[in-house]
Amino acid sequence: MTGLRQTQHLAREARHLAPGASEEAVHGRRVFAEGHGPVLTDLDGNQYLDFAAGTLTQSLGHGHPEVVEALTAQARRLWNVHDSATPDRAGLLDLLARLLPERLDTYAFFSTGAEVVEAALRVVQATAPPGRNRIGALRHGFHGKTMGARMLVHWDIGHQAFSGNSVLGYSPYCYRCPLGLEYPSCDVRCATLVRRHIAEKPNVSALVFEPVLGAAGVVVPPPGYWERIADACREGGVLLVADEVLTGGGRTGAFLASDLFGVEPDLAMLSKGTASGFPFAVLAGRAELLRRPEAAISGAYASTYASNPLGIAAARATLEVVERDRLIDRVRVLGEIMEDRLRVLESRFDRLGQVRGLGLLWGLEFVTDPAARTPAPETARAVYTTALDLGLRTSLGGHILRLAPPFTLDEALLEEGLRLLEKALERVIA
Template identity: 80%
Template sequence: MVRGVGRRSHRRLKQSPRTACKCCLKVSEIPCSHSPSSASLAPRNDRSTVRPLSNWPGIHARSHDPTGAPVTSRQRETLVREARHRAPGQSEEAALARRVFAEGRGAVLTDLDGDQYLDFAAGTLTQSLGHCHPEVVAALTRQAGRLWNVHDTATPERAEFFELLARLLPEHLDTYALFSTGAEVVEAALRVVQSTAPPGRNRIGALRHGFHGKTMGARMLVHWDVGHQSFAGNSVLGYAPYCYRCPLELERPTCGLRCADLVTRHIATKPNVSALVFEPVLGAAGVIVPPPGYWERISAACRENGVLLVADEVATGGGRTGAFLASELLGAEPDLVALSKGMANGFPFAVLAGRHDLLHRPEAAPPGAYASTYAGNPLGIAAARATLEVVERDRLVDRVRVLGERLGGHLAALHDRFEVLGEVRGLGLLHGLEFVRDRASRTPAPGIARAVHTTALDLGLRTSVGGHVIRLAPPFTLDEHLLDEGARILGEAIGRVTA
């Protein structure tokens, strides 16, 4: 675990004349490492300003008690206090972590005791620019002193944000509605589909292993998550492109994309299907990346048969895969796109982007159709606009491709070293590591994945874990040396678990 750098630097704040830190929203004795007056701030893109971890004194693993709770009394006390009132049902990652995080800067998180961690989960794929990016903090601070909520009434900032979106998105996606969360924007897309569907087209296509949220409408599209099965009655299933565990027991490249052909058959032969909702890369199911040609084939079938194509890019949109939309990269041409997570660098915000002729149809846009209490609130717009301006100005989508290749190289090397890694896969800065008992049987090994996740956390690396897959999604602004160090820690964690 990395210890003390952030905590030590803020101790130094007590020794010099007072200045206001614009990013930390603190009044400090000297500028923190994110202040524009600090010489250590990397130009323009808020790359992490910490020293290389290999030079940090005191990299060590903190010992834990048998229950998994932190040894330190401060963290244990906080967890106990919270548990008295918190409803159960937390994520697997949170249950395993048993940490109390107090601060984040760039790619580095600091817990209540001052121990630091590289965040290779980017919050929850939300911190595209890292934690507390100074330009996003400044934009939120300015807006917080001006205006918070006028329902869905126009503001100058909203008009400017729409123009920014129009520059970044494909030309045919030129009409936008704003929301607060990923599930909410998926629900909005479903309402558009249902309100514009021809008579008799009352079913919606989805993919096995897809995930689209936990609200009631979205749950009808999800057939694998715990507790969702009883709601999955109004959708038509297609086979996901899960080549490592092909449900048809075929192999690439001789399979001929049979999984895609079965989806296109559904589209062509079931006249009651109005739309196909899909994740271009299936993130929650373990970063399942489709083979070349999969989405091109399905996209063409949807156009030929009058079926709307709805891309759920809540996790992938905004540049995460090395293109602003993963559907662009993979050959799909959606009619509607749902965007959230990293669009506002962690602030709750979502966008439904679509074709003008679709979203302007009277049946799709009755009064109030795209209005809700917090949808498109000025604070969210400020955070999203600042985030996307940095992405555009600093060409961070290009940087994601470069860093993604570097990360992919590290993961390929780990795959060569460790037999428990059945497959590593990904695009840009979104990668999955699938753990197995052995490569011959490909038996999923969730116990190994959880042990690697917790060991990596003890060593100073935060990842995301679900089932037998560890997901990596670091910020776009991560420095190369921190990416290398994160990969090194991950390799050490796998080595310790499998020794």
């Protein structure tokens, strides 16, 4: 239940705040006042384990002391000099070169996921050979809400999709196979069709993809999907552009989720987990693309907040801790515990149609009945609000709940969060 101070606060805000907030904010009705590590505190003093990690941003939890220190020190020194060099930037470039695959050795900095997706699209368009004027993407993919990004998003994100010059391929959504097939007897036909419609088309310049589709509910491709598509793209001259805005930085148990599927992208975009929630994004690419004169014309990678020293300080501190404390190993260890517990819940609750994920990124898909698999957004919403009332914050989108706790969580708090989730499920759907 939303406490009295929060209720009053929300009523005051509602007088002037434009509607159109996320489902999480609308149905959660909480006023979060503080965050420390994995714990949030609301205005009435109630505490929550944050299994949404901000908005999948707080890989180190809230207010990690080293990130706070780096930001505070930077705030005392310098805030914005456009994209001029600052002392920390070389350190961040070196760090990225250590963490990312060797072939992705050139970087440009931006401020949000959508902004870095737009930058990648500009590079693709600037370097595309004549005649390659279409861009491929996957159904159920999400890449942001700016016009270029929306060109690649064909499901309802609150505005009508803008189809532009994109061509869509089937995503590996086995639970709701658009071809009505079953894995593995399907022989991954969705991938064969992506190959035919995108990878082998002479008028397509790039495939922009989420290696694991996050916003669609953590859709994890089955073995064979990426193998079939990636090689064909390479052979067909179609660039592989990995949108790792959500997955990048370690969340799936590898620094890039693409690596888990053997995909070697030409460009990769990172944002959410990169700078602990400070607006920051990285475009990583192969030198021959990002340094091509057509792509790197004067000002191509600059914007008001691109390369801003505060973002650089936050990213550098965050990624240094991820590297030094071997947190990606922790993601894998905690991810296994999570998978075991969630599989038990999946088999126990009929209306929990499917649990999917890897590392510390999990999606729970709710249905009205397991045979028809009719989406049950009201159930997801009830589990979300009940879990909040019990002290667990998750991420809600339609009939899907996502769980993505910080990498710094200990086993006891992970178990505690999963116990709270189980309790919420018992209350709503037992």
